[in-house]
Amino acid sequence: MNSPRTILFIAFLVVSFFLYQNWMVETAPGTKANETATVTQSSNNTENSDVPSSGSAAADVPEGDQPVVSQQSETTIRVRTDVLDVEIDTHGGDVVSTELLKFAKDLGTEERFELLQNRSNSVYVAQSGLIGPDGIDASSDGRPSYNYEKESYQSETDVIEVPLTYTTESGAIYRKVFTFTPGKYNVDVRFEIENNTANALNTQFYGQLKRSMGTGESGSMIMPTYFGAAYSHDDDKFEKYDFDDMLDKKLNVTSQTGWVSMLEHYFVSAWIPEQGQPNRLFSRVANGSQAIIGVIYPMTEIQAGSSKVIESQLYLGPKDQDAMAQIVEHLDLTVDYGFLWWLAQPIFKLLQFLQSLVINWGLAIILTTVIVKALLFPLTKAQYVSMAKMRMLQPKMTALRERYGDDRQKMSSAMMKLYKEEKVNPLGGCLPMLLQLPIFLALYWVLLESVELRHSEFVFWIQDLSTKDPYYILPILMGASMFLMQRLQPTPTADPMQQKLFQYMPVIFTVFFLWFPSGLVLYWLVSNLITIAQMLIIYRGLEKKGIDVRNKKK
DSSP states (O other): OOHHHHHHHHHHHHHHHHHHHHHHHHTSTTSHHHHHHHHHHHTTOOOOOSSOOOSSSTTOSOOOSSOOOOOOOSOEEEEEOSSEEEEEETBTOOEEEEEEEEEESSTTOSSEEEEEEEOSSOEEEEEEEEESTTOTTSOTTOSOBOEESOSEEEOSSSOEEEEEEEEOTTSOEEEEEEEEOTTOOEEEEEEEEEOOSSSOEEEEEEEEEEEETTOSOOBOSSSBOOOEEEEEETTEEEEEEOHHHHHHSOOEEEESSOEEEEEETTEEEEEEEOSSSOEEEEEEEETTTEEEEEEEOOOEEEOTTOEEEEEEEEEEEEOOHHHHHHHSTTGGGGSOOGGGHHHHHHHHHHHHHHHHHHSOHHHHHHHHHHHHHHHHHHHHHHHHHHHHHHHHTHHHHHHHHHHHTTOHHHHHHHHHHHHHHHTOOTTTTHHHHHHHHHHHHHHHHHHHHOGGGTTOOOSTTOOOTTSOOTTOHHHHHHHHHHHHHHHHSOOOOSOHHHHHHHHHHHHHHHHHHTTSOHHHHHHHHHHHHHHHHHHHHHHHHHHHHHHHHHHHHO
16 A cells, blocks of 8 residues: 555545534434424324323323423513523423524524523423322412512523412412523522412422424534433433434433433534432423423422422533533533544643633644644654655655556565665555544544633634635645645556546545535644645655765765
């Protein structure tokens, strides 16, 4: 295997990887290609309740044929902090709308990114309540309509508490309190239960996320991202649970640790229950098209004349790894770096550190590239030396081709003899190039998944490193650098097909990179420029060494 063939093999692996990613998007739930299958599969999974069962199995939910529409009263309570703009429905106390004030919907627009919403064609809400024998959300009369103090709260500096109160006919008082903290996306949700009756009360907390399966952002054909549910439990730190899986098999896991979530590109919602108790993680499908994943606490008993508090947390925000890691263990894994997470995480930490120094993610990418290339140089030097020696042998190899013509057997034997005499290993450039591929793929996931790079500008025309170059300048420069690298490498064998592929490879990669995140193209361009400089230095050193050796022989 010579260097051109190695490069073609690397190119094949890269293209195959992104074609596979594209296939995952095309077959993902909610896409047009899978829409019919989803409807057909869900026809036998229709459930007509917004409230989960308090039974031991997630399947203990009454089934029916009537469609479900989330009941919402005309009254909502609006809460605005420095990072969140939230609406809470007084019927049931659900969070039915959330805007993330630090994140624009689109680059350069005033409209904020909307995470939760409750519309006729798009439902994505965070629900919670109390079920069980004395649960106010399990009543045959429907979910409670809470009393409230005021319809609007706003503060960018102070903690905000939003109390909702419901009193039963028997005199029990249920308070549902939302606590918002400045600068934080996790909302504390607690129930304060006062049992003013003569008998003990038994109830269970539940928190669930409900989302229409056909809505949401699953990325583009070139840059697909995961769209679906995920959860963590005792036996698995992070497990994806897409909507197809939810249709096929309901989640029913009891765990002392963990959480449940809904994921999309850059953003996540999650219920984080109290840890260290046997919580039940569950899922189901409502109305044949609304995915629900949630958690149910064990039964809580409140003796007559006493009170108890049941607490939970709701996260509504960006995939901020540092912030999520402080809330609960493994929630930061929702930033999904794929099977190369072990490599991507240190790369992200390096990027993050460099950005804190230069205050520019583009410059941080350039510095990361320089550091990565410097660390790999002892390894890649073997690749360049092998390529340089192959390049210097080109005249002799051309002579061998002219001598033996189409006699491949004699040609192969003569070339092996030449390699042995000149002490050249034709495989010397393979391993270093293969080792660089995981780094490229890991950086791809870092640039694709890290919300810190969303709408992050570099210089001049590059205003968002997470999206393509609007004028395609970086991809063209990258293609030009690949062409220059190609000129420095040994020419391929006489195989016409291989020669054509090698010649057109810069063009193919340029077209392919037109839709890549500009941050990734920047990395590749800088990497190519450093490689060219390294190749020139090594080639000139070997050529000078060869001249010196020949002069000494004379």
